[in-house]
Amino acid sequence: MSNQFTGKTAVISGGAGGIGLALAVEFGQLGMNIVIGDIDTKQLAEAEQQLKTLGINTLTCPLDVTQYQQWLQLLDSAEAEFGDIHMLINNAGVGGLPGSIDDTKIDTWKWVLDVNVMGVVNGTQTVGSKIKAHGQGGWIINVASMAGMNGVAYSGAYAASKAAVVSMSESWAAELKKDKIMVSVLCPAFVKTRIHESLRNLQPEYQNVKQQGATKAQSKGGMGQAAALVESGIPANMLAKRVVEALDSKQAYIFTHPNYRQGVGYRSHLLDKAFTDAEHSPIVGHLKDDEIVIL
Incomplete structure (x- = not known):
């Protein structure tokens, strides 16, 4: 497997669990310094311990991806600890709530788009600009979804946000090619994560969404169906190995489910x-x- 990552530094948002942590482990074991940011500080501490037990150089920072200033703070800490940054993985995201266009509340739309779209914009403007500035090139990996390649009925907010991530990635790939920055968009189908529990880390300004989630959970099928689909997915560590494989062959689109x-x-x-x-x-x-x- 590739050794092009050894000694370089990766920043991973939403890195304390699921896909983010699996990628942290995979790239860390390939010799990268790992900086993970996450809104869940308890899980962040657990992830730090796990990575350091594996002998991975690790820095953890509290991070709400919707807050631009927190990205700047993470960036300052990362550069102070490891110097230049070479990889950004915009992984943090939320699943939203299942529902039709008629009953999906505006607050839900704002929450999903703020995290899944503006979180990626914030990461790329802050960390991505630093990768560009040092002139050594690098990688930006934006985590979208198979839902970003096709609309999904009753998941309009989530699908729209991931379609935006695909489009932004395509735009930035063309823009940053001259800077030797490879931009890839990761579009998995179902992966065993906790994305169906996104409400657990709801920001204060979106607390109204929690009541909407409670109502959904009581409805027929409710959030249980979403949980079952996620639990049927592939292991996150399988996805992480696939990402490395795809970067080795310079894939702009990283697919994990050929079916x-x-x-x-x-x-x-x-x-x-x-x-x-x-x-x-x-x-x-x-x-x-x-x-x-x-x-």
Whole structure:
């Protein structure tokens, strides 16, 4: 396996458990210094102990990814401890609450988008800019979801947030290529994590969402169905090994579940069909041979 990571430093948000911790272990065992930030300070302390027991150089920092200033504080601590940073893994995220467009409250939308989208923006603007500045190149890995490749009924807020992460990753990959920064977006299907328990770390400004979650839990199926799907997923350490494998082959999109190929392929088929329809249109068909303008 690759040794390109040895002696370099990775910052991982949401690194105290689940996917984040599995990636911390994997990259740490490949010789990286690991900086993990997490909103759950109790779990953060447990993760620190686990990583240090494995002999991994570790720094832990409390981090609410929606708070830009906390990213700056983490960055100061990381640079003081390890110097240059070479990898950012924007992993922290929430699952939201299942529900139709009619009954998904605006507070839920704001919570999901604030954590899953703006958390990634905050991380990339702070840590990503430091990777760019030192000129050695590096990696940015944004954790999205298979839901970011296809919309999911009754999970509109979550799917929209992950589609945004995919699009941001594509944009930044083109933008940062000249700086030798490889941007990849990780799109797993179900992984055994605690994402279905996202309400446990709810920020004070979104406490109204907790009542919505309680109502959902009492409804038929409720959050239990989401929990069952998550529990059926692959182990997080399997995902972590797959990420390293994909980085070795320089994948912009990191997929962990090849069985979802048909679903994503059907979307591609519909897109291609839509372009064919536009080509045959008497209204816009004449544009097919025009020069492409990069927006």
